Amino acid sequence: MDCIFCKIIKGEIPSEKVYEDDDMIMIKDIAPQAKLHFLAIPKKHFADVTEMTEEDVSLVGRMLKTIGGLSKKLGLEGGFRLVSNKGADAMQSVPHLHIHVLGGEKMSDKMC
Numbered sequence: 001m002d003c004i005f006c007k008i009i010k011g012e013i014p015s016e017k018v019y020e021d022d023d024m025i026m027i028k029d030i031a032p033q034a035k036l037h038f039l040a041i042p043k044k045h046f047a048d049v050t051e052m053t054e055e056d057v058s059l060v061g062r063m064l065k066t067i068g069g070l071s072k073k074l075g076l077e078g079g080f081r082l083v084s085n086k087g088a089d090a091m092q093s094v095p096h097l098h099i100h101v102l103g104g105e106k107m108s109d110k111m112c
C-alpha cells in the first residue's frame with residue numbers, strides 16, 4: 001500500500017520516533033506547527049475516524065490514554081491540543097488516521 005505512514009511504521013521511511021508499542025507509534029511532525037508537534041499513528045491502516053470499526057474504538061481509546069501518559073515525558077506538562085483531520089475541508093493530507101499532539105507553548109484560543 002502506498003501510504004507514507006505505513007512506510008514509516010515499517011521503517012522504510014525514516015522518522016524521529018519518540019514512542020512505539022503494539023498499537024501505535026509517535027513521531028515528531030516533519031513540519032511542526034507548534035513548538036512541540038507529534039503525530040500519534042496507529043499501526044493499523046484506516047483513513048480517518050469515519051472508517052473506524054468497533055474494534056478500533058478501543059484501539060483509539062488506548063492511544064489517547066498513551067498520549068496522556070507520555071505527556072510529561074514529552075515536555076507537554078503545560079497542556080496540549082489533540083487534532084485529527086478528516087477530509088478535504090480539514091486539509092487532511094495523509095489518509096491514514098493520525099492524531100496531532102501540539103504543545104510546548106501557549107496556543108491561540110481559536111481552533112482555526
Ligand code: AMP
Nearest residue numbers: 015027028029030031085091092093094
Ligand atoms: P494531516 O494534514 O492532518 O493529514 O497531517 C499530516 C501531517 O503529516 C502533516 O502535519 C505533515 O507535516 C506530516 N508529515 C508528512 N510526512 C511526514 C514525515 N515523513 N515525517 C513526519 N511527519 C510527516
